[in-house]
Amino acid sequence: MPSPSITLNNGVEIPQLGFGTWQVSAAEVEGVVSQALEAGYRHVDTAQMYGNEAGVGAAVRASGLPREEVFVTSKLSNSAHGDAMAAFDRTMDALGLEQLDLFLVHWPLPTLVDYVQTWRAMEEIAATGRVRAIGVSNFQPEHIARLLAETDTVPAVNQIEVHPYFVQDAVRADNLAHGIHVEAWSPLAQGTIFADPVVAAIAAELGRSRSQVVLRWHVQRGDVVMPKSVTPSRMAENAALFDFELSPEQMGRITALDRGTRIGPDPDSFAWLP
Ligand code: NDP
DSSP states (O other): OOOOEEEOTTSOEEESBOEEOTTOOHHHHHHHHHHHHHTTOOEEEOOGGGTOHHHHHHHHHHTOOOGGGSEEEEEEOGGGGGGHHHHHHHHHHHHTOSOEEEEEEOOOOTTTSOHHHHHHHHHHHHHTTSEEEEEEESOOHHHHHHHHHHOSOOOSEEEEEOBTTBOOHHHHHHHHHTTOEEEEESTTGGGGGGGOHHHHHHHHHHTOOHHHHHHHHHHHHTOEEOOOOSOHHHHHHHHOOSSOOOOHHHHHHHHTTOOOOOSSOOTTTOOOOO
């Protein structure tokens, strides 16, 4: 069963299920994304900092799928806040595509840069028509508040760390209240969620895998998800999410696993430049 789509605040539709490519090497990414497209994924998430945009673009172009049937996201490098337009050009060259579907500011870097200026540059990129939607990633509510107060474009999405150990309900609610759709990164907590006894129990109750249970929890919360796997059997498993349901009680047991702790960096202090 294919992924449903979600309509973003500018009318662009995004498949709710995406495919993550962080830590997929430049050497293997074309093959991996080709397998993901064969497995039915129609949304691929890459970034300048992943160093694999060329292979992602090659796989999309070689797939034989009409361009409008594959949603491609990339993200502005931490090192390119002062030079977003030129960096976007490099992304488009690497991907070999005429138009990108979604371009995100990867990190706000509040101690290093003026992300409001960066967002104005993103608005200029959007005005060229070469990207269908612009958004942010790892923006805290106070960062979003500044964009809303000081610029003209509401981000279409905020891609943030979300999984059962870090459910992020306050940030999600704030984003949704402003019409900003939430995308959940590291939705499987990079595999650490699989040992959880509650997830194991619900998987047994439903006769589904632990990964499917966690991804289905994300889907029922309404977030976009982008699990990563280089393993074809897992790609297929992670895409089979739309023919079963968690009960409200099962949803609640997973949400109650929240520990309030991140596995990734804290956006308020993260100041890494590649
Ligand atoms: P995930 O939470 O998707 O977990 C990936 C890990 O889980 C891999 O080790 C994978 O193994 C394993 N795995 C996947 N499916 C299964 C399965 N069915 N059974 C058992 N193990 C499984 O981690 P990511 O951190 O990669 O997050 C997903 C995507 O989110 C990234 O690829 C990236 O696109 C995005 N992201 C964005 C960030 C941002 O700052 N905006 C930050 C981090 C991620 P294997 O591959 O070996 O099969």
